[in-house]
Amino acid sequence: MSHLKIKNPNGGVPGDYSFKVPETGYTVGPSYTLEKLFTDIEKHYTANNIPLPNNWKVIVEDMLCKSIPPDFCFYQDGQRHPRADMSGDAILKGLVSLSYLMGQAVSGKDIFVNQIEANRRAEVCSRCYLNQHSNFCGGCAIGQAITNNIAKVKGGRSTPYDPLLKNCGVCGCRNEAIVHVNKNILLKGEKEEITNSRPAWCWLKTSTVQEASANLHL
Numbered sequence: 001m002s003h004l005k006i007k008n009p010n011g012g013v014p015g016d017y018s019f020k021v022p023e024t025g026y027t028v029g030p031s032y033t034l035e036k037l038f039t040d041i042e043k044h045y046t047a048n049n050i051p052l053p054n055n056w057k058v059i060v061e062d063m064l065c066k067s068i069p070p071d072f073c074f075y076q077d078g079q080r081h082p083r084a085d086m087s088g089d090a091i092l093k094g095l096v097s098l099s100y101l102m103g104q105a106v107s108g109k110d111i112f113v114n115q116i117e118a119n120r121r122a123e124v125c126s127r128c129y130l131n132q133h134s135n136f137c138g139g140c141a142i143g144q145a146i147t148n149n150i151a152k153v154k155g156g157r158s159t160p161y162d163p164l165l166k167n168c169g170v171c172g173c174r175n176e177a178i179v180h181v182n183k184n185i186l187l188k189g190e191k192e193e194i195t196n197s198r199p200a201w202c203w204l205k206t207s208t209v210q211e212a213s214a215n216l217h218l
């Protein structure tokens with residue numbers, strides 16, 4: 001399995017380098033470089049007599065990358081994650097296409113998942129580093145059109161994580177809309193290579209949302 005690495009470990013990242021130690025709950029950092037963070041983490045583990053796994057630096061760097069914008073990271077094999085078109089036109093086109101696919105469903109029960117499923121999906125998206133801001137103005141005409149089409153897709157449905165949901169960096173989809181939609185409908189409009197490129201914790205790639213949550217260590 002590929003792990004994410006910092007592109008420029010001697011440069012800064014949003015919020016600087018920090019790491020919450022799962023065994024103690026203590027947050028190490030912030031540090032100005034990745035190597036300084038590694039040193040401080042090692043000191044904390046040693047002071048608390050906690051053994052470090054052999055691949056602890058890989059784990060720390062991978063977890064850090066999942067909390068910052070993807071432009072700062074790349075996969076260990078050197079391949080950058082494919083970036084979706086995040087323009088307003090592309091996002092609006094995606095919503096219109098999704099509305100059409102939903103209209104082709106056999107019945108209402110085939111369209112939406114239950115509230116518990118939607119909430120779990122939304123939590124995964126909210127913690128995914130590919131949950132990204134779009135590059136258009138929310139108050140302009142295209143922004144209003146997107147807002148109107150989100151409402152058409154999800155109706156009055158919502159989740160507790162809606163304020164944290166942005167756009168999927170893989171497909172450009174509006175996360176607050178797609179978390180409510182049956183996976184079969186969503187995948188019908190997606191190329192197989194796009195689905196395969198999704199991270200291991202994506203609920204659109206895993207068999208169940210529980211598996212996605214486990215892969216993201218929720």
